[in-house]
Every structure is written in structure tokens, then in C-alpha cells.
Amino acid sequence: xxxxxxxxxxxxxxxxxxxxxxxxxxxxxxxxxxxxxxxxxxxxxxxxxxxxxxxxxxxxxxxxxxxxxxxxxxxxxxxxxxxxxxxxxxxxxxxxxxxxxxxxxxxxxxxxxxxxxxxxxxxxxxxxxxxxxxxxxxxxxxxxxxxxxxxxxxxxxxxxxxxxxxxxxxxxxxxxxxxxxxxxxxxxxxxxxxxxxxxxxxxxxxxxxxxxxxxxxxxxxxxxxxxxxxxxxxxxxxxxxxxxxxxx
Amino acid sequence: xxxxxxxxxxxxxxxxxxxxxxxxxxxxxxxxxxxxxxxxxxxxxxxxxxxxxxxxxxxxxxxxxxxxxxxxxxxxxxxxxxxxxxxxxxxxxxxxxxxxxxxxxxxxxxxxxxxxxxxxxxxxxxxxxxxxxxxxxxxxxxxxxxxxxxxxxxxxxxxxxxxxxxxxxxxxxxxxxxxxxxxxxxxxxxxxxxxxxxxxxxxxxxxxxxxxxxxxxxxxxxxxxxxxxxxxxxxxxxxxxxxxxxxxxxxxxxxxxxxxxxxxxxxxxxxxxxxxxxxxxxxxxxxxxxxxxxxxxxxxxxxxxxxxxxxxxxxxxxxxxxxxxxxxxxxxxxxxxxxxxxxxxxxxxxxxxxxxxxxxxxxxxxxxxxxxxxxxxxxxxxxxxxxxxxxxxxxxxxxxxxxxxxxxxxxxxxxxxxxxxxxxxxxxxxxxxxxxxxxxxxxxxxx
Ligand SMILES: Nc1ncnc2c1ncn2[C@@H]1O[C@H](COP(=O)(O)OP(=O)(O)OP(=O)(O)O)[C@@H](O)[C@H]1O
Ligand SMILES: [Mg+2]
Numbered sequence: 001x002x003x004x005x006x007x008x009x010x011x012x013x014x015x016x017x018x019x020x021x022x023x024x025x026x027x028x029x030x031x032x033x034x035x036x037x038x039x040x041x042x043x044x045x046x047x048x049x050x051x052x053x054x055x056x057x058x059x060x061x062x063x064x065x066x067x068x069x070x071x072x073x074x075x076x077x078x079x080x081x082x083x084x085x086x087x088x089x090x091x092x093x094x095x096x097x098x099x100x101x102x103x104x105x106x107x108x109x110x111x112x113x114x115x116x117x118x119x120x121x122x123x124x125x126x127x128x129x130x131x132x133x134x135x136x137x138x139x140x141x142x143x144x145x146x147x148x149x150x151x152x153x154x155x156x157x158x159x160x161x162x163x164x165x166x167x168x169x170x171x172x173x174x175x176x177x178x179x180x181x182x183x184x185x186x187x188x189x190x191x192x193x194x195x196x197x198x199x200x201x202x203x204x205x206x207x208x209x210x211x212x213x214x215x216x217x218x219x220x221x222x223x224x225x226x227x228x229x230x231x232x233x234x235x236x237x238x239x240x241x242x243x244x245x246x247x248x
Numbered sequence: 249x250x251x252x253x254x255x256x257x258x259x260x261x262x263x264x265x266x267x268x269x270x271x272x273x274x275x276x277x278x279x280x281x282x283x284x285x286x287x288x289x290x291x292x293x294x295x296x297x298x299x300x301x302x303x304x305x306x307x308x309x310x311x312x313x314x315x316x317x318x319x320x321x322x323x324x325x326x327x328x329x330x331x332x333x334x335x336x337x338x339x340x341x342x343x344x345x346x347x348x349x350x351x352x353x354x355x356x357x358x359x360x361x362x363x364x365x366x367x368x369x370x371x372x373x374x375x376x377x378x379x380x381x382x383x384x385x386x387x388x389x390x391x392x393x394x395x396x397x398x399x400x401x402x403x404x405x406x407x408x409x410x411x412x413x414x415x416x417x418x419x420x421x422x423x424x425x426x427x428x429x430x431x432x433x434x435x436x437x438x439x440x441x442x443x444x445x446x447x448x449x450x451x452x453x454x455x456x457x458x459x460x461x462x463x464x465x466x467x468x469x470x471x472x473x474x475x476x477x478x479x480x481x482x483x484x485x486x487x488x489x490x491x492x493x494x495x496x497x498x499x500x501x502x503x504x505x506x507x508x509x510x511x512x513x514x515x516x517x518x519x520x521x522x523x524x525x526x527x528x529x530x531x532x533x534x535x536x537x538x539x540x541x542x543x544x545x546x547x548x549x550x551x552x553x554x555x556x557x558x559x560x561x562x563x564x565x566x567x568x569x570x571x572x573x574x575x576x577x578x579x580x581x582x583x584x585x586x587x588x589x590x591x592x593x594x595x596x597x598x599x600x601x602x603x604x605x606x607x608x609x610x611x612x613x614x615x616x617x618x619x620x621x622x623x624x625x626x627x628x629x630x631x632x633x634x635x636x637x638x639x640x641x642x643x644x645x646x647x648x649x650x651x652x653x654x655x656x657x658x659x660x661x662x663x664x665x666x667x668x669x670x671x672x673x674x675x676x677x678x679x680x681x682x683x684x685x686x687x688x689x690x691x692x693x694x695x
Contacts (some may be wrong), residue, residue, distance in 0.1 A: 015674060050489075050673065053489075053493045054492075054493060054671060055489055055492055055493055055673055056670045056673060056674070057669070057670045063387070075495065075497070078493060078494060078495040079495040081493065082493075082494075083489065083493040084490075084491065085486035085489045085490065086486075087486065088485065088487070088490065089484075089485030089486065089487065090485070090487060091485075091487060092485075093482075100284075101344040103494070106494045106495065106496055107494060107495060108490075
């Protein structure tokens with residue numbers, strides 16, 4: 001098995017003939033790495049992520065997760081990933097704890113593992129007694145924490161989080177970012193994130209890929225990119241790139 | 249100015265193509281139903297004016313009586329008969345007592361038998377009985393206008409005149425003439441008959457034909473709404489994406505949904521069956537005393553046997569499964585909660601058209617083209633199932649059931665197809681909202 005948890009090779013998606021929503025996207029994620037796709041609205045982040053999560057079939061290209069191809073081995077891929085959709089909700093009439101239990105049983109090989117997953121999620125989400133309330137009474141931040149703990153409770157080889165902090169206040173966003181960083185550092189989990197908030201992603205990710213109009217324009221650590229474009233932060237990097245190539 | 253602006257916006261929002269289509273379809277249903285009623289009423293009127301009579305008496309009195317029935321024109325002033333029309337009475341020969349078979353052979357739905365000795369009894373001022381036979385083939389209200397009742401009334405009047413004419417007039421005689429003719433009614437359903445008036449049976453079954461469809465309609469709408477809300481919330485909340493990216497087979501996600509909904513549906517169907525049998529029970533027990541309606545209904549086969557209930561339950565179950573799978577597909581392809589609502593439209597139509605039609609008329613009497621159209625609506629067979637079983641139209645019942653089973657397989661296949669490919673995320677249905685969706689897209693692309 002290779003070092004890479006994820007290898008994306010020339011992944012493309014056309015919803016409509018002739019229009020690429022994602023075009024020839026290629027990148028890798030190493031074990032324990034946090035990789036972020038950043039780009040403006042409609043850039044193709046969600047499309048790329050959904051293909052890797054086996055929800056969409058790729059028009060061209062392939063992605064290999066922990067040695068399994070999304071084209072030929074989607075079931076095995078699903079065993080190695082968790083996916084948190086953007087703006088996702090949970091079953092409103094369930095209690096938080098029941099939701100964790102329900103999801104744990106889908107991912108766990110047996111009952112004992114499921115129990116352990118729930119315990120772990122309880123700890124990570126930090127919702128305490130509120131877990132015993134119905135999800136419909138949760139705030140957006142609480143739901144996001146619940147879902148994030150769900151996504152990492154089974155220690156997947158790769159956790160895929162689409163815009164994990166969008167719509168959250170500064171404190172909640174900060175908390176989520178810290179959770180992700182801690183899990184990667186302490187447990188060697190790998191993350192694929194997406195965001196259009198380039199400033200916040202600079203703090204959390206090891207490497208970023210800048211995507212616009214379906215094309216992955218550049219990949220590197222935030223430092224590399226800033227140095228290359230002679231910019232103070234990623235936002236300026238992005239602005240510079242757009243001006244240079246007139247992509248938008 | 250501001251108000252006009254607001255009003256225009258509200259009107260635009262409400263007058264979507266889907267609401268306009270609803271209105272137009274509703275209008276067509278009503279027009280169509282009206283035409284169909286008209287046809288049926290015309291038919292009945294036509295039939296009503298032709299009396300089928302079997303004269304077993306062959307006496308002068310009975311012959312005179314029949315002659316009087318053929319009077320077609322009377323001078324308004326003098327009361328003298330101007331003309332007779334022999335086609336008003338169809339004279340037939342009924343030999344056996346198996347009236348069901350005899351009516352079948354004669355190809356009529358009603359007949360009156362004047363028994364032997366009628367003339368003698370009349371002349372002697374004794375009670376003289378005629379037999380009035382009516383065949384029922386549906387519980388729909390309009391198809392059961394009793395055709396014999398007016399004929400019997402005419403016979404009464406004529407017999408009275410004949411009696412008085414033969415007797416010389418005294419007060420007692422006139423009073424006597426009023427009660428001279430007694431009617432012994434016979435109602436036929438399929439191959440069974442019972443000595444009870446079809447008007448009574450019709451009033452009993454029309455209760456059923458009013459209430460049962462309401463329950464079926466509610467059941468269809470309930471299960472449809474149930475699963476459509478469930479699946480479209482899963483899609484909108486993106487819990488569906490989470491589920492489908494989890495290490496479970498997509499087929500099992502789909503099957504679990506269908507099975508759960510099917511269980512609820514089965515539960516509904518059973519509850520409905522219990523309610524239905526209770527209703528039939530209490531309906532017949534609340535009749536004026538002296539008439540054992542229960543006995544007659546069962547003699548006519550108008551009560552459901554145990555196997556009848558099983559068939560009905562089975563049929564309802566298949567209906568609900570069709571509803572569920574269609575709603576599941578529609579709900580899964582809905583873009584948002586509002587479009588999920590408008591996607592209920594086709595189901596509402598498929599339910600409401602046969603609902604109204606089957607309640608007021610006998611679909612078997614529709615003209616062939618309309619019949620095919622109405623029978624192509626899968627729920628038609630559900631609304632007519634109880635009636636078809638009770639009136640022994642088993643061919644139609646099984647045909648409809650087979651049709652529904654085939655449809656169910658097709659709907660399930662479509663549902664599986666949508667769930668196991670990425671269509672569930674790439675295809676969206678939005679009745680009448682297409683243009684707007686496109687507009688929004690070009691707008692966002694321009695941004
Ligand atoms: N189901 C679909 N059918 C057709 N086109 C789609 C569909 N989903 C997305 N697209 C198009 O594909 C392109 C990429 O969309 P995508 O959702 O991947 O962008 P994104 O980077 O996730 O944007 P955002 O930051 O707004 O979430 C857009 O132009 C979008 O309109
Ligand atoms: Mg997105």
C-alpha cells in the first residue's frame with residue numbers, strides 16, 4: 001500500500017454535455033494530512049468531493065482511496081471514508097445520542113465497535129447532556145459538531161468534509177478547526193476539506209489546492225503559495241492568480 | 249403603485265403552471281363526468297320507457313292492461329286515446345324461475361311478470377300480485393335508478409281503472425282498487441336473486457359507494473404524503489447523501505425505506521378492512537325492523553366473504569406499494585420542499601378522477617375509449633375493487649390487479665435504478681418550475 005490515502009487522477013465531471021463542472025482534477029493526500037480544496041462558489045469543490053465519496057459517477061478519471069478505486073470498488077471505498085455534506089442536517093426528530101448510535105451501527109463491524117464509536121463521538125462533540133435532546137432543538141453550531149463527531153468517530157482512513165465551518169460564528173468555527181487539527185495530529189487521520197474562506201483554511205490545512213471553474217490551478221502548502229505569488233495570505237494569492245489568468 | 253407591485257408579485261407566485269394545469273385538469277374531469285352522467289341518465293330514461301313484460305295470464309284483463317301501457321298520445325281535452333305505440337312494451341316469455349338466467353338470456357335489466365290468474369283475481373276483487381325483477385350491476389348511485397318503479401305505478405293505475413270499469417262504481421270498490429295490485433319485488437345481482445326491492449338494496453349499497461372511496465382516497469394521499477415528505481427531507485437535509493456514502497448497500501437503503509413504508513401501509517390496509525367490515529355490519533343493522541337486510545345482502549352476494557376481504561386487502565396493499573414507490577421516486581427527485589408538494593399533483597389526479605367517477609357511475613357502462621383511459625389509471629381498480637368483488641365481476645378485478653402488479657414492478661425498477669445510480673443527485677423534477685430554474689442559473693452564472 002502506498003503512503004497516499006487518496007490519489008485523484010484526472011477526475012472530471014460533466015453534468016451537461018460539453019460543460020465540465022470539474023475538469024482533470026489531480027491531487028494526492030498523505031496519511032495524517034489535511035488537504036483543502038479552495039475556490040469560489042461554483043468552482044467544482046462539491047462536485048469533486050461527491051465523486052470521491054462515490055455519490056456521483058466520474059465522467060473521466062479515477063480516484064483511489066486506501067487502495068480502492070471509486071470506479072471498480074465503490075463499496076470498499078465507502079468503508080474507508082466518511083462524508084459530511086455541506087449544510088448537512090440530521091434527522092430532526094431523533095435525539096443526538098440516537099443519531100450517533102444509528103450512524104455508528106452503519107459503520108461499525110460489530111456491536112462493541114458501535115458502542116465505542118458512540119462513546120468517542122460523545123467525547124469529541126462536547127455536547128454533554130444536550131445529546132439527549134431532540135436535534136430539532138439544536139443550533140447550527142451544535143448540529144455541525146454532532147455531525148463532525150459522527151464523521152470522525154469511526155476513525156476512517158479519510159474524512160471528507162464539505163465546507164465544515166460555513167455559516168458558523170467565529171468561536172464555533174475555531175472550535176471545529178481545532179478539532180480537525182487535533183485529530184490529524186494525535187490520531188493520524190487524513191482530511192479532505194473544502195472552503196471558499198481562504199483565510200481560515202490557511203490555518204487549518206497542510207496543503208491546499210486552488211480550484212476555479214472546475215480546474216485545479218495550483219497545489220502547495222500555504223507558505224509555498226504565498227512565497228510564489230509574493231502575497232501576505234491565500235486570499236491575495238487567489239486574487240493574483242485570477243488577475244493573471246483571467247479565469248473568472 | 250406599491251400595492252400593484254406587491255399584488256403582481258403575489259399573483260405571479262401563485263399562478264404557476266402547476267396551479268394552472270390543476271385547474272384545467274379539474275375542469276376537464278368535471279366536464280367529462282357531467283357528459284358521462286348525461287349519457288347514463290339518457291340511457292336509463294330510454295330504458296325506462298320500454299317495459300319488459302311477461303304475460304303468463306293471457307286473459308282479456310292482462311291484454312287490456314298491456315294495451316293501456318302502450319298508450320303514447322292522449323287528447324288533452326277529451327281524454328280520448330289518440331295513438332298507441334307497441335314498442336313501449338317488450339313482450340317476453342319467462343319460463344323458468346331462475347330469473348337471473350332469464351334476464352341474461354333476454355338481455356334486459358328489468359322485467360315484470362304478470363302471473364297466471366291475474367285477470368280472474370282482479371275481476372273478483374282479490375289481491376293480484378305482479379313480480380318486479382330488477383338487476384343491479386354496480387353500487388354507483390346513478391346507475392341504479394330503478395326502472396321498474398314507474399312501470400309498477402302505471403300498472404297499478406291501469407288495473408284500478410280496469411277493475412272499476414268491470415265492477416260498476418261504489419266507494420268500497422274504489423278504495424279496494426287502490427290496494428288490488430301487490431308487487432313482489434325481486435332483485436338480481438350476477439347470478440343470484442333475492443325477494444327484496446332493488447331500491448332498498450341500492451340505498452344500502454350507495455352508502456358503501458359513498459364512504460369506501462373516501463377511505464381509499466385518504467389512504468392513498470396519506471401514504472403518498474408520508475413517504476414523499478420523508479424522502480424529500482432526507483434529500484434536502486442531505487442525510488441521504490450521508491446514508492449513501494456509508495458502507496451499506498444502496499439497495500438495502502431503498503428496501504428498508506420501502507419495507508417500512510409497506511409495513512405502515514399494510515397496517516393501514518388492515519385497519520381499513522376492519523373499519524369496512526364494521527361499517528357494512530352497522531349499516532345493515534340500522535334498518536327499519538322487519539326487513540332482514542343482512543340476509544338479503546348475503547343472498548345476493550353483496551357481503552364480502554372472508555376470501556373477499558383477503559382479496560380486497562391484498563389489492564389495497566399493492567395499491568399502497570405503487571403509491572409509495574411512485575412517491576418515493578418523485579420525492580427523491582424533488583428540488584425542495586415546495587416542489588415536492590407540487591409533485592404530489594399526479595398522485596392527487598390519479599386518485600381523484602377514479603374516486604369521483606366510480607362514486608357516481610358504473611364504469612363498465614362507459615364508452616370503450618373512455619373506459620380504457622379510466623382503467624389505465626391504476627387507482628381506478630382500487631376504487632372499484634370492493635364493488636367488483638361483491639358484484640362478482642371477477643374478470644375485471646383480476647385484470648385490474650394484474651395490471652397493478654405489473655405497474656408495481658415497473659415503478660420498483662425505476663426506484664432501484666434511481667437509487668443505485670447517481671441520478672438521484674443529478675436529476676431534479678420541478679413541475680412548471682423549469683423556466684425559473686434556468687433563469688436563476690443564468691443569473692448566477694452571470695454573477
Ligand atoms: N446536479 C447538478 N446538475 C447540473 N449542474 C450542476 C449540478 N450540481 C452542480 N452543478 C454545476 O457544477 C458547477 C460546480 O458546482 P459545485 O457545487 O461543485 O461548486 P462548489 O465549488 O461546491 O460551489 P459552492 O462553494 O457554492 O458550494 C456549478 O456550475 C454548478 O452549477
Ligand atoms: Mg459546494
